[in-house]
Amino acid sequence: MPRQTRNDHMAQKADRPDIADLLPTMAALAWLPQAALLAVAIAAVAKGAALVEIAGFAALAAILGILRALISSASERASFLGAREAVTGLRNAAVLALASRSPLDATRTASGEAASMIAEQAESITPWLARFGPTRIKAVVIPLAIFLTILPLSWAAALVLLIALPVIPVFMALIGWRAQAASKAQLVEVGAMNAFLLDRLRGLATIRGLGAVDRVAERVDEEAQSLRVRTMAVLRIAFMTSAVLELFAALGVAMVAVYVGFHLLGDLDFGAWGGKLGLAQGMFILLLAPAFFEPMRELSAIWHDKAAGQAAHENLLRLAQEGHRLPEAGQASAPVPADRPAIGPSVVVRGLTFDHTGPDRLFPDGLGFTVSHGEHVALLGPSGAGKTTILSLIAGLAMPKAGRIEVFGQELRPETVLHLRARMAWIGQNPHIFAGSLAANVTLGRSGIDDDTIARALAALRLDHVARARGSAPIGEGGAGLSGGEALRLALARIAVTPQAELILADEPTAHLDPVTAGEITDALLRLAQGRTLIVATHDPRLAVRMDRSIRLAPLAGRAAA
Template structure:
C-alpha cells in the first residue's frame, strides 16, 4: 500500500493545532464563570461538549497520522534493506573490500532499525516545529504583542543549543555503531572458530577480549545517552524560562501593574488565560524535537552505514531476468573455454592478470599452478562469473560470459572452493544445496561414490553443525566433492586447492574421487600439490602480473 509522503505529518500537525480551539473554549468558560456563575455553568456544559468532541477528533488524527508515518518508515527501511542486500549480493565473495559478514548483518538487521524512529518520531516532530509554533505565535500576537515577543525571543535559543549538542550526538552515535558492528563481527568470527580456540586453549583470552569490547561499547552508549540528556536539559531550561516570563507578564498585566503589551485594550481574564495556556504548547513541538534528536543522530548514522554497504566494489556477473534457459540435453559433455587479453585487478591494486590468454578444449583436464598471489583463484572466479574482468573476452562453448548467458552457463558449472562451507542441516541438504533437480537416489549414489559413505553411517540422520563443527578436513572435502557429483548438469568443474591441509592418504583419496567425477567433463584445478599436478595431463603456470603463461605441453596460450 502506497502512502502520500506528507499526509501523515500533516495529520499529526493538525492534531496538535486543535489545542487552539480547545484552549479558547476553556478560557471562555472560565471567563464566563468569573463574570456570572449562573451563565457560566451553561457555558461550561457547552464548553465540555466542544472540548470532548475536539479531543476525539484530535486523538483520531493523531492515531491515523502515527499509523501512516510508521508504515511509511517501515516501507522506506524495507527498500533501503533491499538495496543494501542487493548491492552485497552483487559484490563478489572474493572482493577484498567486502564488509565482514557479522558487520554487514549488524548494519542491515540491527543498526538499520534506528531509521524507523528517525522517520516516525523525529520527522513528525520537525513538521510540528515548522507549523505549530508560528500558528500559536500568531494567535498570541492577536491579543498581546509583548507575550508574542517573549516567545519569539526564547524560541531561537533552543534550536541553536540543540544544534551545537546535536553535532556531537551524531558523532557519538556513529562511533557507537562502529563499535557495535565491530563487536558483532568479532563475535561471529570467534563462534565460527570455537573448535580451534578450544584446541589452542584460547577460550579465556577470547572471553577477556570480548569483555573488553563489551565495556568499550557500554562506555560509548553511555556517552550517547549523556549527550541526549544534555539536549533535553537545554530545552527544558529555555522553555521553562519562556513560559515563566509569559506567566509573570500576564499576572501583572491582569493586576494592572504592567498595562502595556497589548493593542490598546487591556487583556480580559479569558484572553489572558488563553495566552497563558498557549505558552507551554508553543514549546511542546520543540520538546518533542529534542526528545527525538537522538533518533535523528542514530538514524543518520544507520543510513550512512547502509550507504557504505552499497558502495561499488568488485562485482559478480549478474544474470538478467530472462537469461536462464533450459540446458540442451544433446550438448557435449565437456565445456570449451576461450580467454583473450583478460585484465583484472582488485580496486587500485596492481593487476593480478594482465593480457591473459587461455584456450581449453571440451573435456580437457588441466592444473592451474603458480605462486601465491599469481591469480589462480581469480582465474577460476572469472570463469564462474564471481569476478568481472576489466578488459578482454571470456567465452564458454563459444558464448560470451555476460548477463545474458551467465544464468544458463552457471547451471552447467560446479565449484569447489578452498574452504567449503557446511551449513546447519542434514547430509542431504548439504549435498544438494536445495537444488530441486537432485533426487534422493542420486544423493545416495553421490555420497557413496565420493567416499563419504562412512560418514553417513557414522552420523545417520544427524544435523551437521554450522561450519562443519565436528567434521575433519577430509570429511569436509569429501562432502564438497559430493556437491560436485550431485549436479547432473555440471560440464565444467572449477576446483580450488582441493587437497590443501590434508594428509597424504586423504589427499590421494580426494584426488581419485575428483578425477573419477571429472570423467568426460572439463576440469580446472588450482593447486600447489605435486601429486595432483602429476595426475593431470596439462599444466598452466601463472606468473605475477604476467602477460603470458607457461604450458606443460610447450604451448604459449
C-alpha cells in the same frame, strides 16, 4: 535506472512533506480550540454558570481531544508504513548489489559487516524516517500558530514566548555543535567496547588455555568503567542541550503565568493592546504556553534517532553502490541458445590477460590453453600465480580484459554466461556451509533432486553417518562441527546430485587437509569427474599427478606450458 530514483526518493523522504507528515501538525493544532473551550469552561465556573453549560464546554473539549487522539494514531500508522516500505527498498537494493558483485572484487564489504548493515543497522532507519519529518514540520508550524493566536490577545505574553523560543535554537546550536561531535566519537567508543568484548570472546579458548580468565575479566570491567566515565563526559554536554530547552520552556510558561496573573490583578495593566484580559483569555494563554514549546522538545528527543538512522541509511546506500559487477548483472534475462552436442574441446582460452585483482596484469604475454572434452587437467603454480583467477574467468565470474574464453564451443559473453554456467560445477578450498540442514546444503534449494538422490550422494561421499547423527537439524554455522574433510565431501555431494554439470572446476580442494583425508577427497573427486571435464587448480603434487596432464603457470612469466 528505476532503482536509482527510488534511492533518491528515500534519501529525500525526510525532506519532502506529504499528507501523512502533516497529520501530527493538524492534531496539534486541534489543541487550540480545545484549550479555548477548557478556558471558557473555567471562566464559566468563576461566573457561577449552570453546570449544564460547563458540561457542554467540557464535552466539546473532550470530543476535540478524541479527534486529536484519532488523527495522531492514524498519522503514526501512515508514517510508519511509508518508512518501513523505504527500509524494504533499501535492503533489497543492498542485497541486489551484494548478489551481483563479482566474487573477484577485492573491495567487497566483509560478509559480517554487510550482514550487520542489512539486518540490525537498517532497523534504526524506520523510526528516523517515520518521525523526523513530521516532527520538524510541527516544530515550525505550531509555535508560529500559537504565537499568532496569542498576539491579538496580549502582545506582552506573545513577546515572552517569542523571546524564549529563538533563544532555544541558538543555545542548542551552540551546545549541540559540540555535543554532536562528542556523541559521534561516543558511538565509535561504544562500538569499540563491543568489539573489545567480542574479540576476547572469540579467543576464549586461548584465554582459558593460558589461565587468564580473571585477568581478562578485570580488563573487561576496567574498559567498561572507563567507557562509562568517558560517556558521561559526553552526556553531560549533550544533556545541557535539553536542559537549556527545558529551562526556557519552564521559564516561558512561568513568566506567562506570572504576567497573566499580575495583569488580571491589575498590577501590570499593559500588554493587552490597551484593554484588559479576562479569566478566559488568561487561562487560554496559560494552556497554550506549554504547547508552544512541546514540538521543540519532541524534536530534541528524536535527535538520537536521526543520528543512528542517517548513519545506517548512508551505509546501506554505500553498500548498494556498484563495485565490480558480475558479467550477467544488468542483463534483462538470459537468452537460452539451442543446446549443442558437447563435441570438440570443453574449454578454449586464448590471449588471456586480466587486471582486475591488482595493479599488474597477471599474464602480460597472454595465456592460452585448450582442455578437451572429458579431460582432467591440473593448473599448477605457486600462490599468487593466478590459478583461482583463471578458474573464475572460465566460470564467468568476471570478464577478461583481453582475450577470449570458449566453453562448450561458445564464447563466454555476458549474454551466454548464465546458460554456460548451468553446465559447470564449482568446488572451492573452503566451501561455504549454509545455514540449514545437511540435505538442504546438498540441494541448495535446487528443484528436482529427490531424497533418494540426496541419500545416495551422501552415502557415496561417506557422509551418511553425519546425516544420521544430524537428521534434519541445522548443521553448525559456517560448518562448525564438520571437519575440513567433511565440509569438502559435502561440497562434492552438491556436484554428485547435478549430473548435468559437464565441467567441474576445483580450486585447491586439498589445501588444509591432512594426507589421508586429501587422498580420500582426491579419490572422491575423480570418481565424480568420470565422463566429465575437470580442471583443478592446486599446488598439491599428489593431486596433480592423478590428472591426465598439468598446465604449469610461472609466477610472472605468464606462459602456459602444456
